[in-house]
Amino acid sequence: MGNCQSGLTPEDREAMAVTKQIDVQLKQDNEVSKQVVKxxxxxxxxxxxxxxxxxxxxxxxxxxxNDERKAFKSAIMINIITSAKTLVKAMCQLKIPFGFDPGQIHDPQSQADNAHKGSCAEGLGRELGGDNTLGVSAMSIMAATLERNPVALAARNLYRKTEDENGKDTKQPACAKVIEACDVTFCFSDDITMPSDVYAAILEFWQDPGVKYCYSRSNEFQLLDACAYYLDNVERIARPDYFPTDQDILSARILxxxxxxxxxxxxxxxxxxxxxxxxxxxxxxxxxxxxxxxxxxxxxxxxxxxxxxxxxxxxxxxxxxxxxxxxxxxxxxxxxxxxxxxxxxxxxxxxxxxxxxxxxxxxxxxxxxxxxxxxxxxxxxxxxxxxxxxxxxxxxxxxxxxxxxxxxxxxxxxxxxxxxxxxxxxxxxx
Ligand SMILES: Nc1nc2c(ncn2[C@@H]2O[C@H](COP(=O)(O)OP(=O)(O)OP(=O)(O)O)[C@@H](O)[C@H]2O)c(=O)[nH]1
Ligand SMILES: [Mg+2]
The missing domain is CATH 3.40.50.300 (P-loop containing nucleotide triphosphate hydrolases)
Incomplete structure (x- = not known):
């Protein structure tokens, strides 16, 4: 070994010294990384x-x-439009008429009795047949709600009176139609401002007592948890100079x-x-x-x-x-x-x-x-x-x-x- 060492050129010795130094550094780094809590x-x-x-x-x-905040602005707009569209669809699926106010149902039990109760569990399956946006258990949650909740049955009974042959609410207000038709591409544009007709529609829609009641049953369909926060704040978020606050960012849902x-x-x-x-x-x-x-x-x-x-x-x-x-x-x-x-x-x-x-x-x-x-x-x-x-x-x-x-x-x-x-x-x- 000693003989070998003595036969080394100065360049070899320098290379060995560098290797040794690297080894020491690696060992130290390893010690440090062991202390880091992963x-x-x-x-x-x-x-x-x-x-x-x-x-x-x-x-x-x-x-x-600022770039991250801008990206969140786009996500927040998408969260708002998605939430509103989901609620429009759920009003139809859960059969809740616009304007429905559970506080105005004086005798929910008798209203519910007027609805044909037998149709609840199986009838629901039949009505939803072919709509695979709701799974079996999502349907059974809906059925269970109808079984135990006379207000839900009363809403359904009232809805039936406004239904056309396609099962759609004929009294659906214009704001719901604007939301249904809204194209989300504006969320990806450079300036990302909510169109004024969409903003006005969401504002009116979210004040409807039937929509609020539908929101209270959101475990029966897939709705973003941030829905209420964003729809409550839509006036501020729709302003042209809007820039997301920390709280807005914390509420954003990005998978x-x-x-x-x-x-x-x-x-x-x-x-x-x-x-x-x-x-x-x-x-x-x-x-x-x-x-x-x-x-x-x-x-x-x-x-x-x-x-x-x-x-x-x-x-x-x-x-x-x-x-x-x-x-x-x-x-x-x-x-x-x-x-x-x-x-x-x-x-x-x-x-x-x-x-x-x-x-x-x-x-x-x-x-x-x-x-x-x-x-x-x-x-x-x-x-x-x-x-x-x-x-x-x-x-x-x-x-x-x-x-x-x-x-x-x-x-x-x-x-x-x-x-x-x-x-x-x-x-x-x-
Ligand atoms: N009200 C409320 N909302 C919350 C809370 N924690 C998270 N959220 C909201 O729940 C939604 C989902 O939160 P995320 O942090 O994106 O969930 P995640 O676990 O990262 O989801 P994946 O990325 O799909 O795995 C967001 O809209 C959050 O703002 C909470 O404690 N209360
Ligand atoms: Mg996540």
């Missing part, structure tokens, strides 16, 4: 993963560039199809966060990201207990989340990974509980349907899925579009992913 945002589609990533960008000073990565530091701990698409077709892209994961932030939309999946219009969204969590939590690659569950959309959950009892969808929930009981019930269902006895699941109740609440959960050392990672590291050292 965190994956996982969960089913529409549960709020990208919203949490947006909050992380806001909270850790990354924010949004994730490309992985996004951000880096930031919380109290000396460097984080590298990946946001992955949660819809079924996107989940095949997850596996390549499974190496060296220190923490998983698993998002569940707790408000989705009475909704079906967008992908098949059939599977209950909460059941879908549980199945997915079971496979992630018990995956061999995540044996030692800190696991944090965000039970998200608590704002929507709270208001839903007032009208939609959990036991209708989860008969094994038998307690009083309060926020505390119901949220505790769902958390337990998730924690019980964990098959690793030495692994703790950290559960938080979140409202991802509320920056104050998320700041508290994400930035406090004694909570959120930071806490879970610290505790997991302590356990591994033992």
């Amino acid at each position: 965190l994956l945002l996982l969960g089913a589609g529409d549960t709020g993963k990208s919203t949490i990533l947006k909050q992380m960008k806001l909270i850790h000073g990354i924010g949004f560039s 994730t199809t490309r992985v996004t990565e951000i880096n930031f530091q919380v109290q000396d701990i460097p984080f590298k966060v990946f946001d992955l698409g949660g819809q079924r077709s996107e989940r095949k892209k997850w596996v390549p990201y499974f190496d060296d994961v220190k923490a998983i932030l698993f998002l569940v939309a707790i408000s989705s207990y009475n909704q079906v999946c967008f992908e098949d219009n059939c599977t209950n969204r909460m059941v879908e989340s549980m199945t997915l969590f079971g496979s992630i939590c018990n995956h061999a690659a995540f044996r030692r990974t800190a696991m944090v569950v965000f039970m998200n959309k608590i704002d929507l959950f709270r208001s839903k509980l007032e009208t939609c009892p959990v036991s209708l969808y989860f008969p094994n929930f038998t307690g009083l349907c309060t926020y505390e009981n119901a949220s505790d019930f769902f958390s337990r269902q998730f924690v019980l899925l964990n098959k690793f006895p030495d692994k703790k699941i950290y559960v938080h109740y979140t409202w991802a579009t509320d920056t104050n609440q998320i700041t508290k959960v994400l930035s406090t050392r004694q909570s959120g992913p930071v806490w879970a990672v610290v505790k997991q590291e302590e356990k591994l050292k033992k």
Whole structure:
């Protein structure tokens, strides 16, 4: 060896010194990258993963560039038009007449009795026959609503009086027709301003009591959660000089199809966060990201207990989340990974509980349907899925579009992913 070394030219010696230096650097980089917390945002589609990533960008000073805000402007316009069009269609599918005001139905039971009740479940299937925009379970949710809700039956009875032979409301106002005919290409133009007739139509449409009632039954069809926020703010958003605020951006629904990565530091701990698409077709892209994961932030939309999946219009969204969590939590690659569950959309959950009892969808929930009981019930269902006895699941109740609440959960050392990672590291050292 020594002989070999002595036979080296000065260039060889220099090359060896450089190689050694690179090795040292690589080793150091490796040490640093071991300390970086790689965190994956996982969960089913529409549960709020990208919203949490947006909050992380806001909270850790990354924010949004002007180009990003412009891209969100386009997405927000599409969200508004899509929401309005969905509601126009749902008025027809659920058979709710325009102008219908549930508060004006004095004796809903007798109104309902006048409707031929027998037609509910099977009749509904017949009426919807051939319309595959509604799946079997979406239909059964509709049928169940009609069975137990005399107001829904009364609306349907009134609608029948305004129907033509094609089953369409003959009293459909002009604003609904403008929305139906609206072409979304303006959302992709350079100046992206909502046409004035569309704006006026949406404003009038959203004030209709029948439309508001239809919105209250949005678990029976696929509607964006941001619908009410955007339609309430349409006057501001339709102005020619409109530029999206942080809150507008947090409310935007853009289905994730490309992985996004951000880096930031919380109290000396460097984080590298990946946001992955949660819809079924996107989940095949997850596996390549499974190496060296220190923490998983698993998002569940707790408000989705009475909704079906967008992908098949059939599977209950909460059941879908549980199945997915079971496979992630018990995956061999995540044996030692800190696991944090965000039970998200608590704002929507709270208001839903007032009208939609959990036991209708989860008969094994038998307690009083309060926020505390119901949220505790769902958390337990998730924690019980964990098959690793030495692994703790950290559960938080979140409202991802509320920056104050998320700041508290994400930035406090004694909570959120930071806490879970610290505790997991302590356990591994033992
Ligand atoms: N009201 C309310 N809306 C929320 C909350 N969290 C998310 N949203 C909204 O729910 C919609 C879906 O959120 P995303 O963050 O895009 O969902 P995602 O999990 O990234 O969905 P995929 O990309 O399809 O996997 C958006 O319109 C959000 O603004 C919440 O806590 N409350
Ligand atoms: Mg997303």
